[in-house]
Amino acid sequence: MDFALSGESKMMVKAAKDFALKEIEPVTEKIEREDALPDDLLQKFAKARMLGMMVPREYGGIGSSALNVILVAEELAKTASAAVFVMALNNSIAETIHYWGSEDIRQRFIPSLCDGSNYASMAFTEPATGSDPTAITMTAKHEGDHFILNGTKRFITNGHKNGSGVFYAKDETEKVTAYMVEKNTGGYTWSKPWSLMGLAGQGLVDVFLKDVKVSQENILGEPGKGFHILLRWIAGERIQQMAFMTGMGQECLNQSLKFAKERMVRARPMTAMQGFQWMLAEMHASIEACRWWTYRVACMQDAGDDFQIDSAALKLFVVPTIQEVARKALQIHGSYGYCKDYKIERLYRTIAHAGITASSTELQKTIVGSALSRSKDI
Ligand SMILES: Cc1cc2nc3c(=O)[nH]c(=O)nc-3n(C[C@H](O)[C@H](O)[C@H](O)COP(=O)(O)OP(=O)(O)OC[C@H]3O[C@@H](n4cnc5c(N)ncnc54)[C@H](O)[C@@H]3O)c2cc1C
Incomplete structure (x- = not known):
């Protein structure tokens, strides 16, 4: 069992961090105001080699891995921007077309998803x-x-x-x-x-x-056989979504730490008070658990294992865990957390989406529960 990221994965994380700072953070206010992403964003993702990551080079992809896609998603997620989903969707749908498609379909539909000319x-x-x-x-x-x-x-x-x-x-x-x-x-x-x-x-x-x-x-x-395609795609989409949640959870902690170190309560920074230290510790432990489980399910996908039940169980755990992290972050910020001037407000709203999309939390319970009931291992 190896918990170390490869050199390539570390480079992807660094590239995603630089991309978020250069291409997303500066336009976040504009995106919020206009409710629209910049028209050239998808092509910028392509230039940064963040599209077609799970398809071979012969179709315009870069033949990387599901793990690297979720590492990129996790890093970009710290912006709490829908920009992450443009990247994630083009990646997961290109992979789906490659997995199920005839050679003709692959040739006709995949390259334009990799070069960022099509959504x-x-x-x-x-x-x-x-x-x-x-x-x-x-x-x-x-x-x-x-x-x-x-x-x-x-x-x-x-x-x-x-x-x-x-x-x-x-x-x-x-x-x-x-x-x-x-x-x-x-x-x-x-x-x-x-x-x-x-x-x-x-x-x-x-x-x-x-x-x-x-x-x-x-x-x-x-x-x-459309359901097979749909269910396999949603299972992969869930892993990307959980990476998105983990990244936003980490940013909730980062913002909370920054705030709590500066905010004085009874003439001492909040971080000097045990109650807040405990909240920060619980947030940190929760995020670490979400992170490593997400990486593990992405590695199962890369290994060609059946990951549908595991990605459902992952979602069952990550969604409420990160929503609780966001709740604590807002609490630490006091009324500032409820103001749009503070990033925590956007993170909190964005984190609220995950229990509904890419199939709801309730359905994950049914998937996992019925698989356990069918299991012959015990
Ligand atoms: C940001 C965002 C992006 C989206 N992108 C897409 C997209 O690209 N493509 C697309 O097709 N859709 C997309 N959707 C739609 C989304 O996938 C669906 O809204 C979602 O699957 C839930 O369906 P619904 O809203 O019809 O809820 P319903 O199916 O009506 O469910 C309502 C409630 O009942 C519960 N429920 C339903 N059935 C059961 C059951 N059998 N057992 C227990 N509880 C149950 C659900 O968990 C939920 O709590 C998107 C939604 C959002 C918010």
Whole structure:
């Protein structure tokens, strides 16, 4: 068992730190104000070799690892910016296309996700459901050598930005298939972005497909096997999301330490009081536990092991743990923590999202609990 990061991983962390300071922190206020990310950000990620990290070089990737993606996500997360998800989504969707796609699909869709010219989307949520993929109502009607897709997808990250998306729809057999849909196809329209509590610039839109024609060559994986693709992708997305949470938790501690060292209570810095020292110690221990477990599940993904149950258990632990870290951080800041002038306010709002997206905390309990019940080991 080796807990040391490789030289390459350390370089990635350093590169992510420099990127966050140079490209994200200076524009954070603008992103919050305008609820939009800079147009050139994705290409800057590509230049910094932070896209296509899990796909081979022949498709424009850099053939790195899931571990390095989450190390980058953790470091960028200290900005508490939705910018991290643009990077993470392009990486995880490129990996998914590479894992399941035909050679033709790989060649057509992966390179533009690696060079930052296209935004990837993953579209499964609908107005009536986000947690129950069997209840989706988007239809795909087979006509000759293509399919006609109809229906609405809700809360689709970057659904309005150029590129392609993986859309889940049911054909006449009622089975769910994943289709690669190009966003500039006729009949593809979208709503204005939802206004969110946090994650300014995330760009969540509803997407409306009205008789959208999709070639049968654009089926990702096998027909009727869309759930396998969705569940494996979400499992990977969860690890990235937990890295994002861990990084924000670390920043909560960093900000709290800075504040508590300077803030005087009864003529002494807060850090001199045992009660606050204990809070800081608990925050530190919680974050370390989240960090190492997240790294471990990412390493399972890199080793080709089945990581779906582990990533669900990871989420069950990390979400409430980091939310408690954020609560303590806000408490340490007193009323300043409730003011937008202090970073803790943005961190707290951003941290609130994680129990809902990439499948909810409740569903992780079902995944882990039913796996334990099926287990024959005991
Ligand atoms: C920032 C952000 C980004 C997003 N990006 C995307 C995206 O790119 N693509 C996409 O498709 N979607 C995206 N979503 C949508 C998100 O994935 C869904 O909203 C989420 O899966 C929950 O679905 P829902 O809101 O329909 O809640 P519901 O499914 O209606 O669930 C409501 C509540 O009921 C609970 N619940 C539901 N079923 C069960 C059950 N069987 N047992 C116990 N409890 C249950 C849930 O845990 C939750 O607490 C995004 C959302 C956000 C906020």
